[in-house]
Amino acid sequence: MTHDALDDDRPLDLHTALRLVKSAEDTARRELRGNEALQYLVWGLAWLLGFGTLHGSRFGWLPIDHEPALAVFGVAILLAIVVTIVVAGRYSRGIRGHSSFTGTMYGVAWALGFLVMGTLSGVIVGVVDDFWVRGMLMNGIAILIVGLLYITGGTTFNDKTQSVMGVWFLVVDMAALLSGSQHYLTVFFIFGSGGFLVAAVLETVRRRKQAQSNA
């Protein structure tokens, strides 16, 4: 329904006014900030598929060679990146001012971080022969960037969940690195992907509770 009538200067019932405020707040938050749970789900599934395929290839529960498994991982991550950029673009469109600066710089930080990581990966490939040790080093660095940017993203956009996830990814990364190249993938496959999926569920529950308290 389009609110087209100009007769809404009429007196407003108090309960109706409160309901209008709450419903307008819900709509605005949804339209301006999007659904973080959906983003976490997309990344959780991408990691589950990517790390899962690599894990299956390494431990033989999937009939796939290492190189094609790495390609599957790359495609899964690329798809998640595309979804994230499209969604972030949709919500930032039509907004000017402070948040467009912070949003742009945050995006630049991700891009530059992974550009440096890509460059470093080239160096690692040149000096490390073992396929899985290479993977562990590259992923170890990638997750360091992810963890730090999630923590700072949470503080920048006032999103506690995001900061907690950043801490979680760094802890998992450290634990996985300490477990050695033999177990790195297993630890990451379970607790890295799991972190995103648990965050998606918790965020959904939090949103539902908030919507119910507003009803």
Add this chain to the structure above:
Amino acid sequence: MPELDPIIHAESRLRAITTLNEVGEGDRIAFTKLRKILDMTAGNLSTHLRKLEDAGYVEVTKTIEGRTPATYVAITLKGKAAFEDYRKALRELLAGLS
């Protein structure tokens, strides 16, 4: 007995100022995006924004994006304070009813 600000206490303006209050600190929202979120016609939204602007609650700026004119809207500090007072008065009045 607290009084409700008549500028805010009307359906369309209440929805508009609530939405503008959710736009980030120091940010402005495009008129077209605000219209879409509120599901209002351009004419109706303009009318109500003008009343809010006259009261000093919102600031409307016109700019050029590429070759197209664009209008951006932001809540002012006075608008934020008035909205907060409105919500407080509304809560108090509702508490008085129960």
